[in-house]
Amino acid sequence: MSKPLLLRGGRVVTMDASRRVLDADVLIENGRIKSVGRTGGRADGRSKPTIIDCTGLVILPGLIQAHIHLCQTLFRGLADDLSLEAWLAQRIWPLEAAHTAASVHASAMLGAAELLLGGTTAILDMETVRHTGAAFAALESIGIRATAGKCLMDASSNPPSLRESTDAALSESADLCARWHGAADGRLRYCFAPRFAPSCTGALLRAVSDLAEKAAAVIHTHAAETPLELDTVKRETGHDEIAYLDSVGISGPRTALAHCVWVDTDGIARLARQETNVVHCPSSNLKLGSGLAPIPEMLAAGCRVAIGADGAPCNNRLDAFAEMRLAALLHKPRLGPETMPAAQVLELATLGGARALGLEAEIGSIEVGKCADLIVLDLGGPHAQPEEADLISRIVYSARAADVRHVIVDGRIVVRDGELKTGDVAEIRETANKEARRLRRAVGF
Numbered sequence: 001m002s003k004p005l006l007l008r009g010g011r012v013v014t015m016d017a018s019r020r021v022l023d024a025d026v027l028i029e030n031g032r033i034k035s036v037g038r039t040g041g042r043a044d045g046r047s048k049p050t051i052i053d054c055t056g057l058v059i060l061p062g063l064i065q066a067h068i069h070l071c072q073t074l075f076r077g078l079a080d081d082l083s084l085e086a087w088l089a090q091r092i093w094p095l096e097a098a099h100t101a102a103s104v105h106a107s108a109m110l111g112a113a114e115l116l117l118g119g120t121t122a123i124l125d126m127e128t129v130r131h132t133g134a135a136f137a138a139l140e141s142i143g144i145r146a147t148a149g150k151c152l153m154d155a156s157s158n159p160p161s162l163r164e165s166t167d168a169a170l171s172e173s174a175d176l177c178a179r180w181h182g183a184a185d186g187r188l189r190y191c192f193a194p195r196f197a198p199s200c201t202g203a204l205l206r207a208v209s210d211l212a213e214k215a216a217a218v219i220h221t222h223a224a225e226t227p228l229e230l231d232t233v234k235r236e237t238g239h240d241e242i243a244y245l246d247s248v249g250i251s252g253p254r255t256a257l258a259h260c261v262w263v264d265t266d267g268i269a270r271l272a273r274q275e276t277n278v279v280h281c282p283s284s285n286l287k288l289g290s291g292l293a294p295i296p297e298m299l300a301a302g303c304r305v306a307i308g309a310d311g312a313p314c315n316n317r318l319d320a321f322a323e324m325r326l327a328a329l330l331h332k333p334r335l336g337p338e339t340m341p342a343a344q345v346l347e348l349a350t351l352g353g354a355r356a357l358g359l360e361a362e363i364g365s366i367e368v369g370k371c372a373d374l375i376v377l378d379l380g381g382p383h384a385q386p387e388e389a390d391l392i393s394r395i396v397y398s399a400r401a402a403d404v405r406h407v408i409v410d411g412r413i414v415v416r417d418g419e420l421k422t423g424d425v426a427e428i429r430e431t432a433n434k435e436a437r438r439l440r441r442a443v444g445f
């Protein structure tokens with residue numbers, strides 16, 4: 001039983017079914033939202049709550065990013081201005097192969113610190129092939145909500161330094177799932193994470209579908225990011241990629257597909273019908289020159305859509321505010337300025353993310369009974385004024401990560417007054433820099 005927490009006097013953007021915005025207090029008990037409304041500053045329970053004064057501040061559900069690679073945070077700035085294929089083969093795969101448990105841990109701590117300080121409270125994460133346990137240990141200690149998985153690469157086309165046998169890849173996944181799925185009182189969960197179709201055998205993908213079903217775990221992979229990827233899958237399987245993934249069981253509400261840039265009308269209809277989650281990564285798609293995902297068309301067809309920053313080397317920030325702003329702007333030149341209004345984009349970063357993580361009953365909105373994952377924004381800066389402008393517009397178009405004042409995950413204050421409470425940022429930075437130097441020396445660039 002932890003001490004209750006009262007966020008008093010804020011403007012609350014609930015993201016509930018009627019999208020209410022209220023002047024209300026939010027009372028948190030035992031990691032859950034106990035009440036949303038005026039309490040007169042008092043809690044009902046036996047013990048007096050810790051009070052955070054939110055007068056003049058905005059309370060929002062914690063932002064959710066459904067495609068992140070924490071293992072790549074140390075590679076930031078080491079793989080700029082390359083095509084996806086060169087980016088992977090020349091930079092990312094050699095760096096991932098050089099990871100040790102210590103560098104995976106340092107990379108996760110650095111990334112999670114950035115995410116929490118910027119208002120992201122939950123992520124769907126793809127780690128590398130080895131040392132995924134070290135990433136989970138970091139996630140456990142820093143206090144973010146995370147669904148993470150070991151990257152699976154068993155096809156013969158993979159670099160030998162990362163390729164595993166199908167059996168080895170699956171059995172380590174099953175072990176990690178048994179250890180971490182539901183750990184930290186349910187805050188940590190496991191996902192099965194095939195890298196992308198060309199990296200995996202059909203046998204592995206089918207087995208992943210079965211394992212995920214049995215464990216009630218999410219499947220997290222990439223799809224339809226570049227035309228070259230589509231051609232490869234077509235040549236090897238005879239199918240369009242989305243149809244192929246569906247045929248091996250990588251589809252449905254338990255699946256999150258990052259990117260989906262090159263999806264035609266049939267593919268969109270299939271994604272909508274299967275209720276597969278699409279994760280829009282606008283910065284990554286722009287930086288790698290992958291293209292513009294047909295997100296407005298997907299939303300019109302009824303697809304489930306979330307957002308994500310992808311990894312640090314293809315962004316290079318892990319900033320949900322930057323992704324929201326870009327998601328809102330990116331599609332307007334093609335389809336008109338009415339496309340992707342601010343309120344719809346905020347849904348992707350909250351409710352959409354919750355669905356992609358399979359946690360729509362637990363997170364994504366501020367409602368009684370849900371997990372207490374909330375952020376408190378200070379929109380008092382000149383860039384977010386005047387204060388009577390539409391609040392959702394100010395959040396999506398004007399706000400930035402630096403406006404995040406407090407962050408609460410599972411009822412625990414992880415950021416207070418802009419300061420990380422679950423780790424020492426100077427120490428995290430120092431360790432990250434040391435490990436990044438070692439990785440660079442190991443790969444020779």
Ligand SMILES: [Zn+2]
Pocket residue numbers: 067069222258310311
């Ligand atoms: Zn990715």
